[in-house]
Amino acid sequence: MSDGILVLTALDSELDVERAPKGFRVVFTGVGKINTTIATLAAIVAEKPKLIVNYGTAGKLNSALHGLVEISDVIQRDMNAEPLAPRGTTPYSPELDRLTSGRDGFICGTGDSFVTSADPWLVANKVDVVDMELFAIAQVALRHDIPWRAFKFITDDANDAAHEHWTANVANGQDLFWDAMKGVRA
Known part of the structure; x- marks a missing residue:
């Protein structure tokens, strides 16, 4: 397929590829920013979305959130090059500090760790949800001049029970996501 919609998700347990509508291609990236960057680049070359x-x-860090939410902005919650630059800032590349989809929504903090406790920096930066892939996807999309959107299903409260809640809820957002994709066009 060429010139369609590329759906990137980390794991096959999150999304059933058989449910993808015509014009949508699902690619699993694996977990974390490195795996996601590699998979996103390969998918862009192959699919030309x-x-x-x-x-x-x-x-979630924002207690008001539940279900499926759209993301407007993403930051790297684990970019910490102090003292060269403040946490969340990529040294010598300030254009990469905060990436925006151009849509209304919430702020996601991406990092290569599973969040299980409060982090004052995330609160101070008004991060609503945390994940492990979106910043990589948004950065590659930006570099290739491809618009991006992101939808996150809230599985847990990013606390000490997060791993149990995530495991129990990982597949529960599929219906909401595919419903949200009705009417989405490239």
Whole structure:
């Protein structure tokens, strides 16, 4: 397929590829920013999409959130090059500090760790949800001038029970996601 919608998600347990509508291609990236970057680049070369959509699970920091949420902005919660630059800032590349989809939504903090406790920096930066892939996807999309959107299904409260709740809820957002994709065009 060429010139369609590329859906990127980390794991096959999050999304049933058989449910993808015509014009949508689902690619599993694996967990974390490195795996996601590699898979996103390969998928862009192979698929030549007009739109990239990230679907994934997320822990919430904003207690008002539940179900499926759309993400407007993403930051790297684990970029910490102090003292060269403040946490969350990529040294010598300030254009990469905060990436935006151009849509209304919530703020996601991406990092290569599973969040299980409060982090004052995340609160201070108004991060609503945390994941492990979106920043990589958004950065590759930006570099290739491809618009992106992201939808996160809230599986847990990013606390000490997060791993149990994530495991129990990882597959529960599929219906909401596929419903949200009705009417989405590249």
